[in-house]
Amino acid sequence: VSRFEGITMAPPDPILGVSEAFKADNDAKKLNLGVGAYRTEELQPYVLNVVKKYLPIEGLAAFNKVTAELLLGADNPVIKEQRIATVQGLSGTGSLRLAAALIERYFPGAKVLISSPTWGNHKNIFNDARVPWSEYRYYDPKTVGLDFEGMISDIKAAPEGSFILLHGCAHNPTGIDPTPEQWEKIADVIQEKNHIPFFDVAYQGFASGSLDEDAASVRLFAARGMELLVAQSYSKNLGLYAERIGAMNVVCSSADAAARVKSQLKRIARPMYSNPPVHGARIVANVVGDPALFDEWKAEMEMMAGRIKNVRQKLFDSLSAKDKSGKDWSFILKQIGMFSFTGLSKSQSDNMTNKWHVYMTKDGRISLAGLSLAKCEYLADAIIDSYH
Ligand code: PMP
Numbered sequence: 001v002s003r004f005e006g007i008t009m010a011p012p013d014p015i016l017g018v019s020e021a022f023k024a025d026n027d028a029k030k031l032n033l034g035v036g037a038y039r040t041e042e043l044q045p046y047v048l049n050v051v052k053k054y055l056p057i058e059g060l061a062a063f064n065k066v067t068a069e070l071l072l073g074a075d076n077p078v079i080k081e082q083r084i085a086t087v088q089g090l091s092g093t094g095s096l097r098l099a100a101a102l103i104e105r106y107f108p109g110a111k112v113l114i115s116s117p118t119w120g121n122h123k124n125i126f127n128d129a130r131v132p133w134s135e136y137r138y139y140d141p142k143t144v145g146l147d148f149e150g151m152i153s154d155i156k157a158a159p160e161g162s163f164i165l166l167h168g169c170a171h172n173p174t175g176i177d178p179t180p181e182q183w184e185k186i187a188d189v190i191q192e193k194n195h196i197p198f199f200d201v202a203y204q205g206f207a208s209g210s211l212d213e214d215a216a217s218v219r220l221f222a223a224r225g226m227e228l229l230v231a232q233s234y235s236k237n238l239g240l241y242a243e244r245i246g247a248m249n250v251v252c253s254s255a256d257a258a259a260r261v262k263s264q265l266k267r268i269a270r271p272m273y274s275n276p277p278v279h280g281a282r283i284v285a286n287v288v289g290d291p292a293l294f295d296e297w298k299a300e301m302e303m304m305a306g307r308i309k310n311v312r313q314k315l316f317d318s319l320s321a322k323d324k325s326g327k328d329w330s331f332i333l334k335q336i337g338m339f340s341f342t343g344l345s346k347s348q349s350d351n352m353t354n355k356w357h358v359y360m361t362k363d364g365r366i367s368l369a370g371l372s373l374a375k376c377e378y379l380a381d382a383i384i385d386s387y388h
Contacts, residue, residue, distance in 0.1 A: 063088055063281035066288035067232055067247040071201065071215055078222050082255040085262035087248050087269065088276045091241075092202045092233030093121060095248040099198065099229050100129035101268045102250075102261075103163060112163040112198065113155065115139075117363065119172045122165065122200075136164075139174050144331035144343045146176050152189055160194050168201035168230070169214040170337025173365040177207060177336050183217050187224055197221050198229040205237040207336045209305030211298060222251055234284055236338070237301060245280025308338060311371045315340075318380035325388060338369045348386040356382035 018034030040046050064086040068079055078084050089095030103110060112131055114122050115138035126133045136158070137150030155164055166186070171177055178186060190197050199218050205211045221228050233246040248265060252258040269275070287293045312332060319329040332340055344352065344364040352358040358379065360366045371379060 060088055060276075060278065060281050060285075062285035062289055063245075064247065066285055068249055070204070070211060070288050071230060071232060071249060072219060072222055072251075073212065073215070076219070076222065078251055083252050083258050085250040085252060085258040085265060087262060087265045088281055089231070089246045089248045089269075090273065090276060091235055091244040091246040092200065092231055093125070093246075094244065094273075094276075095231040095233070095246045096122070096125050096200060097129065098248045098265055098268055098272075099231060099250075100125050100131050101272075102265060104129050104131050105268070106264070107161070107163075110161060110163060111159060112165055113158050113195075114165045115151075115167070115171070117173055118165070118167075119200075119202075134158075138171075139176065139341065141343065144341060145334065146178060146182070148178070148182055148185075152185060155186070155189050155195065156193060158193065158195065161196070162193070163196045163198045163229070164190055165198045165200060166217070168199045168204065168217050169207040170203035170339070172202065172337075173339055173361070173363060174341040175335030175337050175339040176341070178217075180216065180220075183220055187221050187226070190221075191224070191226065196227060196229065198231075200231050202231075202233040203236055203337050204232070205301040206305055206308070206338055209302040209309070211237075211301060225253070227251055227253055227257075234280065238284065238287065238297070240280045240283065243280030243283070244277060245284055308368050311368050311373055311376060312340065314373050314376040315368070315371065315379060318376045319383060322377075322380050323384050325384075327387070338367050340366050340368055342366055342383060344383070344386055351386040352382055356385070358382050 015034060019032065022030060022032040022034065038046050067088075068084050068086045069076075072078055072084070087098065089098055100112075103112065109132070112126050112133040113136045114126075114133055116135035117139060118135075123133065136154035137147045139145075140147035140150070158164070167177075169177055187197075189195075199221075201215070201218065204214045207214045218228070218230055228251045230249040230251070231246065232249065234243075235241045235246070238245075250258065250261045250265070252261055287297050312335075316329055316332045319332070323329070331343070335341065342364045344360075346362045346364075349360055349362045349364055352360055356378075358366075366379075
């Protein structure tokens, strides 16, 4: 006997029940006056113009199309040849997590190499997906720059067929990106060792101010005909942090492979969250898909990146003018994007906060996006005091 014997059948909903009865009626003269939904003179549902103006024609498919185009350039052969598998993800993090699950399932035992240091959540993501990872050298504290030799030799030393996680631009937390020549060499060793490049693109536009230029690393690899993974995020460059909008892209050697990869990415997403939210996808599709809005975004991107460049310059000028120790501060100008790795130690970072009320992460990273020209002198005083 059921534990739910005491639960009786509920009556049909008094309003929706009327619609059900209406639907079942086949008489041509029928008229539904049960539901309070606005209808036109033709008795059709009315989509308001202000809503229509906002929505793209195709919804999520339109997002997947434009996000790949933004990444690779609309006329990239990869897109023409349908060699890219794109699925909308829950921003950068969720997209990385999908890829991690794909690696765990289809490349058992394969290692992911991540830069030392990297965005802290990378380790969590691969740990949670049970994907083994190790670090490659990246930051050189002596030069406050890139340890390029170390990076290359660690990528070379990794087991064949490893995934090499690369920040597409504006490396977090260091603000140090490889030069175009260095990117070529990185691509060389990855190809030599049969590794698979895995780009995390969370700041497209914030490095140079140009959305195209900031995708140059990914496009260089794609132009070599390499297969690669790319996670994208619109949190920063469109300020859509709370919409959780991003994408996971897999560039494949054939359209057939891309179709198979896409089917498996969808299969992985289904039991995780079933399907992604629509609103952010519509905004991106609308902005990137509309030539006038796209141009406007490019101008705003330049404005945001430009303001950060201005405070970067002013901070450097202030430090150079105030500091009497002869320290070379030019590393600040060489760094790119939102962040600057100051080289301040944990205890020096503590001094920044405790004495100067400057809040920053303990690894010595400061976000220049949170700095204004007016505050540069004060920050320079705080940094000089903390260093010496
Ligand atoms: N990758 C990197 C390198 C990041 O810095 C971030 C954001 N801090 C992300 C991915 C993902 O951010 P989100 O999930 O908000 O898109």
